[in-house]
Amino acid sequence: xxxxxxxxxxxxxxxxxxxxxxxxxxxxxxxxxxxxxxxxxxxxxxxxxxxxxxxxxxxxxxxxxxxxxxxxxxxxxxxxxxxxxxxxxxxxxxxxxxxxxxxxxxxxxxxxxxxxxxxxxxxxxxxxxxxxxxxxxxxxxxxxxxxxxxxxxxxxxxxxxxxxxxxxxxx
Amino acid sequence: xxxxxxxxxxxxxxxxxxxxxxxxxxxxxxxxxxxxxxxxxxxxxxxxxxxxxxxxxxxxxxxxxxxxxxxxxxxxxxxxxxxxxxxxxxxxxxxxxxxxxxxxxxxxxxxxxxxxxxxxxxxxxxxxxxxxxxxxxxxxxxxxxxxxxxxxxxxxxxxxxxxxxxxxxxx
DNA sequence: CCAAACTTTCAGTAATTTCTGAAAATTCAG
DNA sequence: CTGAATTTTCAGAAATTACTGAAAGTTTGG
Numbered sequence: 001x002x003x004x005x006x007x008x009x010x011x012x013x014x015x016x017x018x019x020x021x022x023x024x025x026x027x028x029x030x031x032x033x034x035x036x037x038x039x040x041x042x043x044x045x046x047x048x049x050x051x052x053x054x055x056x057x058x059x060x061x062x063x064x065x066x067x068x069x070x071x072x073x074x075x076x077x078x079x080x081x082x083x084x085x086x087x088x089x090x091x092x093x094x095x096x097x098x099x100x101x102x103x104x105x106x107x108x109x110x111x112x113x114x115x116x117x118x119x120x121x122x123x124x125x126x127x128x129x130x131x132x133x134x135x136x137x138x139x140x141x142x143x144x145x146x147x148x149x150x151x152x153x154x155x156x157x158x159x160x161x162x163x164x165x166x167x168x169x170x171x
Numbered sequence: 172x173x174x175x176x177x178x179x180x181x182x183x184x185x186x187x188x189x190x191x192x193x194x195x196x197x198x199x200x201x202x203x204x205x206x207x208x209x210x211x212x213x214x215x216x217x218x219x220x221x222x223x224x225x226x227x228x229x230x231x232x233x234x235x236x237x238x239x240x241x242x243x244x245x246x247x248x249x250x251x252x253x254x255x256x257x258x259x260x261x262x263x264x265x266x267x268x269x270x271x272x273x274x275x276x277x278x279x280x281x282x283x284x285x286x287x288x289x290x291x292x293x294x295x296x297x298x299x300x301x302x303x304x305x306x307x308x309x310x311x312x313x314x315x316x317x318x319x320x321x322x323x324x325x326x327x328x329x330x331x332x333x334x335x336x337x338x339x340x341x342x
Numbered sequence: 343c344c345a346a347a348c349t350t351t352c353a354g355t356a357a358t359t360t361c362t363g364a365a366a367a368t369t370c371a372g
Numbered sequence: 373c374t375g376a377a378t379t380t381t382c383a384g385a386a387a388t389t390a391c392t393g394a395a396a397g398t399t400t401g402g
Binding site: 027029056057059062 | 369
């Protein structure tokens, strides 16, 4: 790979990673910054990110803040340098666990609350619609609860313990 | 639950299910129609859906088409009635498998292609950035590949075989 | 065929989300 | 303190996504 090819490949990767992000409910720029930092060997400062991705300071700042909030990147400072640098978690299993835990907190938890609340209503037995409402939401609730539990356990386990096991069982 | 309470509970559920959909990259109306049909005992026609959710014909039509495309609902017709009705798959495990397979096809597959393509480049060993690019995308690729394989197997298994097993192992 | 019943399309509009850039706030070396 | 370096905020603009409604298309009973 020549230096030119590499630049292209990297830019292409970052661009497409952004597109993929969108379809998973993550904004494009955030996914791109994440990709850029994953691929960077050293921590990068805001200006570098702005230049590289051609985005404004405000945009960079707010997406960096969000990424820190997700726990996917961290702030790095060097003594004698006032700038802040950012560094991505690079281990894929750790990344997966971080994302799993955050999505759980932000999205699965609220869903469960809604489901539990709906399914715990006492149906009027004369009304088949009411009975169906309660049983359908109960089934959903049970399923999400189980999935949540499993994801929980998996994402708190050692990669070396879980993955080989799952692979053996399911591949 | 009085009839009034029920109406409220149902409307509330549909509304919130829509909001939840958004954070998973599914448009609000589509999620709401899906919720409405999941809760309906009988198949429903387009006009009923339009009225119930206060949406236009065009909106209803295109989201219904998409839901059929996802395999989450199906068209139903009755002899001697020209209208089309729609019915949601109600079994939660089946729903899960359908969604898993579709997301795999639409989103995991393209991601994998990008990752494989990136990670198979031959790095110039003099350049640490290039080496990192290749190894990082390779690690991502391997992970997604494994996850994909597992999801594949799980979503093709009998609920009764997989779930109890996972629950036992992970809860 | 015809016409009524029903479905699909799509140009224009509305709503939502994301982004910019300049100003305000903060930090810190001297 | 002071002021230069840096980060944060946020009002308005741009871009994206979703929705409406009327017109065009399709199907089918008579």
